[in-house]
Amino acid sequence: MIEIVEALALRRPEPTAAFIYRRVADIAHDRELLAPSYTSVRKVIGGIDPGLRVLAQQGDAAYRDRFELVFRRATAGPNNQWQADHTLLDVAILDKLGQPVRPWLTIVLDDYSRAIAGYTLFIGAPTAEQTALAVHQAVNRKTNPAWPIAGLPDVLYSDHPPVHECGAGLHE
Template structure:
C-alpha cells in the first residue's frame, strides 16, 4: 500500500475525526498500524506515509526484493503456510546471496499486506466488493459531499478537425445529492486524464453564467477505475485540494447509475434532434456539426436539465443544490487550480 492509499484511509481520521478504532474495524487495517501512520503523518506530513520498507526483528532493513518475493507468494492462491513461505524465502535469499529473514520477519511482511489486496487476490472480485469497495462510500446527504465523474461516447457523428466524420465523447461531473451537472467537456479521441481534469476544473470554479451556480470543491470524487481516472496527476491534485477519490472496482461500475441515466437523457432527448445522430439500425448519417457547435448544444441542454423539475427529487437539480443557501469550499484563486489543465 503506497502513501496515497494510506492517506485515503487516514484522512478519515485527520479530517473527519473518525476514531481510529472505527477505521480499523471498517477497513481491516489494524488500529496499531493506523496509529503508526498517524504518528508518521504528524511528524513528516504526507511524505511520512510513503515508506514501503519494513523492519525485521533485529531492526535491520529487509531487502526490497525479499519483501516483494514474500508478498508475491502470500498473494498466490492457494496461499502457502507461513512455514512454507519462510522456507521458500530462505532458499531464494540464499540463492541471491542476501541475508535470510527470520520467521518473525516473514510473518510481519504477510501481516502488513493490505487486507483489501489480500481479499482480491485470494478470494476474488466478489468477496472484495462485498468487504471493501463500499466501505468508504456514503450516500450523499448534502451538496458537494460526493461528486461523480464519467465518460460516454456520444451517439452522433460530427465533422472532425480533419474534415472527416468523427464520433465525440462527453465527460461530466455530477453532484450526487442534487443531480446537477457541475462541469463537463466535449472532445474527440480517447478519454484521458486531461479531459477529466478539464471537466473537474470547470466544475470547481465559479461560472460566468449566474444561473449555473454549482461550484466548489467536493469532499469525495467517485470515479471509474480507468487509466485516466487513476493517473498520478489526478491523485496528487486531489490530495492538494483535499478531495477523497474513490474508484470503482474493475468491471464493477457501482454507484454511477445516476450519471449513466443522465447520459441516456442526453442521447435520447438532445442528440436525436441534432444532425448526424446515430440511431438504432440507422444508416451512417452525414455529419454537419463541428465540435464547438456540439459543445454549445450540450451546454444549452445542461442549463435546461439543471433547471427543470427532477421526478425523483420533486424539484430542479439547481434548487436542490442551492437548498437554503450555503457556502461551498472554493479555491482562493484560479492559480490554485493550475494543476488541473
C-alpha cells in the same frame, strides 16, 4: 427447454409463469419429451438477468432508468460527493480533416442535486487531462448565474480510470 422458457419469458408484454408453463408443456408433448415441472419453469424465469428482462419487456428507457451507468450514492448535501464519467456520444461531428467522428463527453455530477458541475466535450479517447478539465470547470464559479454549482467536493468518484497510452515512444 431452458431456452424455450427464457425466450417465452422475455416476450412483450410479460407473460405469466402459468402461461409459460402451459406453452412449454405443449412443446414438450409435441416433441415427445418430458415436460418440466411448474417449479422448474419458475426457477428458470427467476434466473434470467433482471436487466435483460427490463430491457426486453419495458424497453431502453426503462432499462436506463433502472440500470443507469452513473451509480447513485446517498449524500448528505451539495458537494459531498461528485462522480466523473465518460461516454461516447451517439452523434457524429466533423474532425479537422472533415471526417465524421463520434465525440466523447466527460461530466462531473453532484450526487446530491444530480446536477452537472462540469463537463468537457472532445474527440479522441478519454484521458486524465479531459477529466481534469471537467473537474477544473466543476470547482470554479460559472459565468452563468443559473449554474450555481462550484466548490470542492468531499469525495470525487470515477468508475473508470482514464485511458493512458502506455509505452508511447518506446521501441521493442
